[in-house]
Each structure stands twice: as C-alpha cells, then as structure tokens.
Amino acid sequence: MTPEPALSLADAVREATAVLAAAGVPSPKVDAELLAGHLLGVGPGRLRALALGDTPAPAGYAELVAERAQRTPLQHITGVAHFRYLELAVGPGVFIPRPETESVVQLVIDWLKDRAPSARPKIVDLGTGSGAIAGSIAHEVPGAEVHAVEFSEFAHAWAAKNLLPLGVHLVRGDLRDALPELNGSFDVVVSNPPYIPAEAVPNEPEVALHDPPEALYGGGADGMELPTAAAASAARLLVPGGYFVMEHAEVQAGWIAAMLERSGLWSQVATHLDLNGRERATSAVRKPDARSDERIGQ
Structure with missing residues (x-):
C-alpha cells in the first residue's frame, strides 16, 4: 500500500x-x-x-x-513572547506581556532622554511579571540601574530567567511595601499592576483560563486597590521631581488622574494614549515635600 x-x-x-x-x-x-x-x-x-x-x-x-x-495561548506553546526588542521566556504562571504595554516603556525612555536626571538613572518596575518593562528599559537605556519587584513565586521565576542576564536587580516582594531601604532614591517608578475589577471576567479564553488571576484582578469591586497602592509606593520611592507612569484600563484613566491630583503629591498629571488610541497610561511628577526632603537627607 x-x-x-x-x-x-x-x-x-x-x-x-x-x-x-x-x-x-x-x-x-x-x-x-x-x-x-x-x-x-x-x-x-x-x-x-x-x-x-x-x-x-x-x-x-x-x-x-x-x-x-x-485556546492555549500561542506563547505558552512556543515558550516565547516578543516584546519590543526582547524575546521573553513565558509559560504557565506568568502574565503574557501585551503590545499595548510597549507604549508605557516608550514613555519612560522618552522622559529619561529628555531630562537625563543622572548619568546612571535609577528605575524600578513594580509588579514586573515576566520582566517585559524592566528588561526593555535595561536593554534600551545604557547605564541605567534597573530594579524589579514581583510577588508571585511563579512569575518571579520567569522574571529571573529574563532579567538576570540583563543585569536587572530582581526581588520577590509586594509592590505595596517593596524596597523601603531605597525610599526617595529612584528617578522613575513604572508599573503595570493588576487592575481588572472583581466581577469583570475577561472574554478571551487565553486570558480567563491561562493568565494567573493574581496578575489580572486589582482588588476590590473596582479593581483599584493595587493601582492605588502602586501610586503610594511610587510617591515613597521617587526623588522629588521623579517620574511615575502606570498602565491601566481605558475606563480607569479619569479615576486614576483624579486620585493622583487629590493626593497633593503629584504635578504634571497626564493621560497617554496607546497605539490604538485608548487611554492606556497615566503619568505624573513627584512634588517635593518636607517628608521626602528629610528622607533624602538621611
């Protein structure tokens, strides 16, 4: 035959x-x-x-x-996610980086390029996941000192594979109280925290069934507990005049901008569009205040 x-x-x-x-x-x-x-x-x-x-x-x-x-994610099958100029190792237990987040990295790079706060700028990524943001900054900003924080044991293991070869200082910790020994020392804090509301189950099976829940849901009915905590940590970690940028859902842009304005800790609050024209990120500059001046002087 x-x-x-x-x-x-x-x-x-x-x-x-x-x-x-x-x-x-x-x-x-x-x-x-x-x-x-x-x-x-x-x-x-x-x-x-x-x-x-x-x-x-x-x-x-x-x-x-x-x-x-x-509907197993393509990246879980191939073991690779492409993000800006990086090939990231990914798999079960870690959030797969999305193309929209590339614009958040660009905001950081552009701010550093325009202002050059120091010859060796110091940046921290809160809730790094696979390490996409921190790794891209380390790769694209020569001389930067980049730190990254991740709470999940599984995501931390994936981030270690991706970030340690790039010289990023990776720690396992909670973005709500991370790096207290480095308060007031960062030029940039960037974060893509979990922000989905508790009842907003994603439609895509790749997300709902395969992205870890702790990387999706931001806490509370509105999903804003962790974004609020990321902003508070940013205020604590930044030097006066330091830059904070955070990714969020389009519908959360107005709430986050108002929250930053109300705190009195930030100036130059601005909302930024992604490549699809959606309000994807909000940035702000840390105001000087007595507490931060005293901390830096210690």
Whole structure:
C-alpha cells in the first residue's frame, strides 16, 4: 500500500488557518504561520518563502495547531513572547506581556532622554511579571540601574530567567511595601499592576483560563486597590521631581488622574494614549515635600 504523500507546508498552513478560525482564534493565519515557523526555526518571511516551494509540513504541526485551537495561548506553546526588542521566556504562571504595554516603556525612555536626571538613572518596575518593562528599559537605556519587584513565586521565576542576564536587580516582594531601604532614591517608578475589577471576567479564553488571576484582578469591586497602592509606593520611592507612569484600563484613566491630583503629591498629571488610541497610561511628577526632603537627607 502506497503511503499518503506528506502535506505541503503551504497546504498545512492553509488547513491550520481554517481550524484556528473555526475555533475563534483572533488571528488564525498569523498564529498558523508562527506555529509552523516555531517548529522550523524560521521567521515569517522565510516561512512564506518556503511555502512557495514543495517544503513539507513540519512534524508535530497538527498537534500544536490542535492545542492552539483549544485556546492555549500561542506563547505558552512556543515558550516565547516578543516584546519590543526582547524575546521573553513565558509559560504557565506568568502574565503574557501585551503590545499595548510597549507604549508605557516608550514613555519612560522618552522622559529619561529628555531630562537625563543622572548619568546612571535609577528605575524600578513594580509588579514586573515576566520582566517585559524592566528588561526593555535595561536593554534600551545604557547605564541605567534597573530594579524589579514581583510577588508571585511563579512569575518571579520567569522574571529571573529574563532579567538576570540583563543585569536587572530582581526581588520577590509586594509592590505595596517593596524596597523601603531605597525610599526617595529612584528617578522613575513604572508599573503595570493588576487592575481588572472583581466581577469583570475577561472574554478571551487565553486570558480567563491561562493568565494567573493574581496578575489580572486589582482588588476590590473596582479593581483599584493595587493601582492605588502602586501610586503610594511610587510617591515613597521617587526623588522629588521623579517620574511615575502606570498602565491601566481605558475606563480607569479619569479615576486614576483624579486620585493622583487629590493626593497633593503629584504635578504634571497626564493621560497617554496607546497605539490604538485608548487611554492606556497615566503619568505624573513627584512634588517635593518636607517628608521626602528629610528622607533624602538621611
């Protein structure tokens, strides 16, 4: 009996795209190509070139497509998340970084570039998760002293893989009381804390079933307990004139800006849009006050 000829790469990707589309995967063709490229060890451009010929589908491709059709995150299957210029190791137990957060990193880089607070600026990322923000700043700001804080044991382990090779000082701790020995010493505090309200279960199965709940829900009915705590820690950790930027949901922008204004600790409060035009982040500059002056003088 003559065996069936191997499916070509082009046909396999076409079939995989149909399978993923039927499963409701948001970007079926892209994901089908990325899974094939993962197995072949090639990028999208090379993959498409190979698909023009008679290259066979890679072994195990159907199994990976079936796993993705079950809405297992693509990054959990490949073990890699791409973020700005980094390839981050990710998997179960850590929040997968989103493209929208890249604009938060850019806000920090632009602020440092415009103001150059010191030859060796000192930055801390509160709730670093996989280390996407802290790692990108360490990679893109030469000479920066970057610290990162993560509470989750599992996320901390993933962050260690990603951040230690970049020279980031990673500690396991709670963003609410982290690094008291470094109060008043940071030029920048950045945070993408959990901020989803308690009852707002995400629609996407990849998020609802696979992102760790402690990385999603911000505490309290409105989800604002941890964002509020991140702002309080930022006020404690920053030098006078230091910069704070925090990611949040679009609907929370007005509340967060008002909260920062009401505290009396911040000036230049501003809301920033992401690449999709959504109010994704809020920044502010730490005002000088007697407490911070005394702390820095100690």
